[in-house]
Every structure is written in C-alpha cells, then in structure tokens.
Amino acid sequence: MGAVKNKRMPRAVREQQMLDAAVRTFGQRGYRAASMDEIADLAGVSKPLVYLYLNSKEDLFTSCIRREAAALMAAVRAGVQPDLPADRQLWDGLRAFFAHTAQNPDGWTVLHLQARTHGEPFAAEVTAMREELVAFVTQLIVVAAREAHRDPSLAEGEVAGLAEALVGAAESLAAWANATPGVSAKQAAATLMNFAWAGLGNLMDGRPWVPPKQ
Amino acid sequence: MGAVKNKRMPRAVREQQMLDAAVRTFGQRGYRAASMDEIADLAGVSKPLVYLYLNSKEDLFTSCIRREAAALMAAVRAGVQPDLPADRQLWDGLRAFFAHTAQNPDGWTVLHLQARTHGEPFAAEVTAMREELVAFVTQLIVVAAREAHRDPSLAEGEVAGLAEALVGAAESLAAWANATPGVSAKQAAATLMNFAWAGLGNLMDGRPWVPPKQ
Missing domain, CATH: 1.10.357.10 (Tetracycline Repressor, domain 2)
Structure with a gap:
C-alpha cells in the first residue's frame, strides 16, 4: 500500500523512511533476527528497493x-x-x-x-x-x-x-x-x-x- | 615440546593452562582472528587435546x-x-x-x-x-x-x-x-x-x- 502511495517521493525522503524502519526493527528484534522483508514492509516499500538504495543488510x-x-x-x-x-x-x-x-x-x-x-x-x-x-x-x-x-x-x-x-x-x-x-x-x-x-x-x-x- | 613435558599433569591443571593461553590469544588477536592452533601451541598441547577438553572454539x-x-x-x-x-x-x-x-x-x-x-x-x-x-x-x-x-x-x-x-x-x-x-x-x-x-x-x-x- 505504502509502496504505491510513496511512488513519487524523492529518494532522500524514502531512504530516511527505510532507515526509520530499519532502526526500529534492529532495535526491537536485534541485528541477526531482523529480516529485510520486515524492514521493507514497515517502510512501505519493496525489498528490492531497499537493496537498490542501501545495498545489503550490513550496509x-x-x-x-x-x-x-x-x-x-x-x-x-x-x-x-x-x-x-x-x-x-x-x-x-x-x-x-x-x-x-x-x-x-x-x-x-x-x-x-x-x-x-x-x-x-x-x-x-x-x-x-x-x-x-x-x-x-x-x-x-x-x-x-x-x-x-x-x-x-x-x-x-x-x-x-x-x-x-x-x-x-x-x-x-x-x-x-x-x-x-x-x-x-x-x-x-x-x-x-x-x-x-x-x-x-x-x-x-x-x-x-x-x-x-x- | 610442552606436550611431552606436561604429559602426566592432571586434567584440571592442563585445562587452566589451555584457558590461560586462550585468554591471552583472544585478548590480543580478537575472537575471530584467534586460531585453535595458536592456542594449543601456546598451551604446549596438541590441538585435538584442546578440542577433547574444551569441545569447540565457542565453548x-x-x-x-x-x-x-x-x-x-x-x-x-x-x-x-x-x-x-x-x-x-x-x-x-x-x-x-x-x-x-x-x-x-x-x-x-x-x-x-x-x-x-x-x-x-x-x-x-x-x-x-x-x-x-x-x-x-x-x-x-x-x-x-x-x-x-x-x-x-x-x-x-x-x-x-x-x-x-x-x-x-x-x-x-x-x-x-x-x-x-x-x-x-x-x-x-x-x-x-x-x-x-x-x-x-x-x-x-x-x-x-x-x-x-x-
């Protein structure tokens, strides 16, 4: 849902949303247990977009x-x-x-x-x-x-x-x-x-x- | 050399020697870089004996x-x-x-x-x-x-x-x-x-x- 709504957002804004979602997920689940699926879901974007923008779970x-x-x-x-x-x-x-x-x-x-x-x-x-x-x-x-x-x-x-x-x-x-x-x-x-x-x-x-x- | 000399030591004593060597190696090299070979060498015992006594690098x-x-x-x-x-x-x-x-x-x-x-x-x-x-x-x-x-x-x-x-x-x-x-x-x-x-x-x-x- 968010993915459609956010389609025309500037990259910088979307990256911050991904980072917001990632901090929350890493903080609450821990680094190992956190999944990229969950982070993408929470940010309202597709998982490939997270990888495209931020490269890897490590990065x-x-x-x-x-x-x-x-x-x-x-x-x-x-x-x-x-x-x-x-x-x-x-x-x-x-x-x-x-x-x-x-x-x-x-x-x-x-x-x-x-x-x-x-x-x-x-x-x-x-x-x-x-x-x-x-x-x-x-x-x-x-x-x-x-x-x-x-x-x-x-x-x-x-x-x-x-x-x-x-x-x-x-x-x-x-x-x-x-x-x-x-x-x-x-x-x-x-x-x-x-x-x-x-x-x-x-x-x-x-x-x-x-x-x-x- | 130590391996021969220490052959008749009680297990408890030898374990402490292995732990001494391991603490020194983990402390100076870091956990990842430390090798079981180096720890065994430093303790003057064979690597299989370290595994026999202390099971694994993690343990x-x-x-x-x-x-x-x-x-x-x-x-x-x-x-x-x-x-x-x-x-x-x-x-x-x-x-x-x-x-x-x-x-x-x-x-x-x-x-x-x-x-x-x-x-x-x-x-x-x-x-x-x-x-x-x-x-x-x-x-x-x-x-x-x-x-x-x-x-x-x-x-x-x-x-x-x-x-x-x-x-x-x-x-x-x-x-x-x-x-x-x-x-x-x-x-x-x-x-x-x-x-x-x-x-x-x-x-x-x-x-x-x-x-x-x-």
Whole structure:
C-alpha cells in the first residue's frame, strides 16, 4: 500500500523512511533476527528497493548506526550553551543526552547494544562516535576549569579520565533508564549530576578526594 | 615440546593452562582472528587435546569469559572489608577492580570488548557478571547510607541508578587506563573517587545537587 502511495517521493525522503524502519526493527528484534522483508514492509516499500538504495543488510545496519550516532551527537551539542556556568552546561548536556536516548530507545539500542554485539566493523562505528563524545566532554571540563579560574593545572590525563568516567556512566545509566519503567530522562540526568557534579566541583576547586593512609 | 613435558599433569591443571593461553590469544588477536592452533601451541598441547577438553572454539571462549568474570568478581569482593567506613570500602573496591583489570589486560579485553562484540550468547555471559557487580555496588551504597545514618530514605531507584553509573564509569575507565601508557591502577581508582565520592557523600548527607530553575 505504502509502496504505491510513496511512488513519487524523492529518494532522500524514502531512504530516511527505510532507515526509520530499519532502526526500529534492529532495535526491537536485534541485528541477526531482523529480516529485510520486515524492514521493507514497515517502510512501505519493496525489498528490492531497499537493496537498490542501501545495498545489503550490513550496509543498511551501518547506515543506521551512522545516522543514530550523528543524531545523538547533534542533540548533545545543541543542548549545551557555552556561555553558561559549568554545572549548567553539564546539566544541559546530560538532559539532552538522556532526553534523546529516552525518545529514541531503538536508536540507543542499536548504538549501545546491537552495534557492539555483531562484529568489529559495526563496533568501530560506535567507537568513533564515543571518541567524539569523550572529546566534547573533555573540552567541556577543561573550559569549565579554566573559565571558573578554579584549578588551571588540572592535569590533562586526569581530565581525560574524568571524561571517560562520565561518558561510561552516562551510557550505563541510559541503558538502565530505558529498561526501567518509571525512570524519566530528567531523573537519569539528575542521578548522574548527583553522582558526578559535587565531585567534579570539589576537584576543580583544588579539593581532591584524599585516599586513606595505610 | 610442552606436550611431552606436561604429559602426566592432571586434567584440571592442563585445562587452566589451555584457558590461560586462550585468554591471552583472544585478548590480543580478537575472537575471530584467534586460531585453535595458536592456542594449543601456546598451551604446549596438541590441538585435538584442546578440542577433547574444551569441545569447540565457542565453548572455549565461553569458558574464558566465565573464568575471567569469576576472577574479577572474586578480586573485588576480596578487596572490600565490610566493617570499614563507606568511602574506604568504595576506595578498596575500586583499587581491587582496577588492579585486577590492569594485571589481567587480556582478561579484561575478553570481558569488556571481545565477549560483547561477537554475538549475543557471549554478551549474555558478561551481562550476568555485570548484574552481579551492580548488585554488589548497590548493596555497598545502601549499607553505607544506612550505617552512616545519613539518608535512610535514599530511594531504591536512585541507589540502583548510582550503582549503574559507578559500574559504567569503572568499565569505561579500566579500558582507558589499559590503553593509556603511564596510567596506574591507583590513579584510575583515584580519578573515579574524585569523580564520584564527593557527589555520593553529599547525596548521603541529604544535600543533592539542585537543578537550575527555569
């Protein structure tokens, strides 16, 4: 039915519809179990057209990963305003991250779970996005420390580690929030701020946590 | 050569040698590229003996994941003494976690990367260990909050979220620390304590981070 109705759509629009259907199918069924028949049906097109436009199941999955990764990065970047105070920037970034992963649960499953589970080429696509996210957060922490005139000597390696910890915590929490009924995006962001902000704030003020003597 | 020398070893000992060789090979080459020939060579036994004892490459990999997961959990449990103060327990647990992942980089690569990248049955093995780790950390936070008479009402869902965040941060940091020259296990643990402890401490004292009004 959709196939007839959509006949005169531009290729770009139709490709997005195919990708929408594919993300949903890969996210809900998993990469292996998802069938090209189901994806074509859901997109309202013929299976040969999916192959014509997106080549193979592997290439279609790669296109899904790239689109979802770009959308998540764009959402986080759009959420942060560089002229606001540091804790506000982090809060806004986390709100944007958890709002996006909550609103796109299938996209997040594709990125966080499916892309990592089905071989190295797919996993490498997600690694690239993750590195971009870590670089963005690292820069946010560096600028926050500098602009607040807090601890300008906060070591580069320490900041890189903090950014890794923050991104790892956010990924883990997003998967948990999506799988746990009643946890909102705002709650997940607040949990991470509670966990992280006071620690980061103290550190930037030059008051690190001191290990016990023994 | 080893095959002759090891001829009279008990089966259990020889299996551990095969698993040692397999963890090293899977960790360094990756699951797909690792060959049973190489594993048998490294273990100093014949390839048929590896198949006789451990059945198939899939089963051997599963045995590696299970052994490494159990060893990591045991190291963390052994590191924590329940009668010490809360921040000390967390510090000790993190020290044990990062020391173990630093001393067993191939084991950690098998758990964190390889097992997650090569299909759902392997990924499920790691998920089981991760759930055990999250439950352990959750319990640690709950007991800490209760024993310190800090915030007995710290909501269960909030604690579960904090535990997810902490485990996600630790996983991410361990991978980063192993891949970054010059980062010691102690530094990685201190980074995570800096990141997390002040936040957790404030939260338990009933001083959560407050989101900006708007």
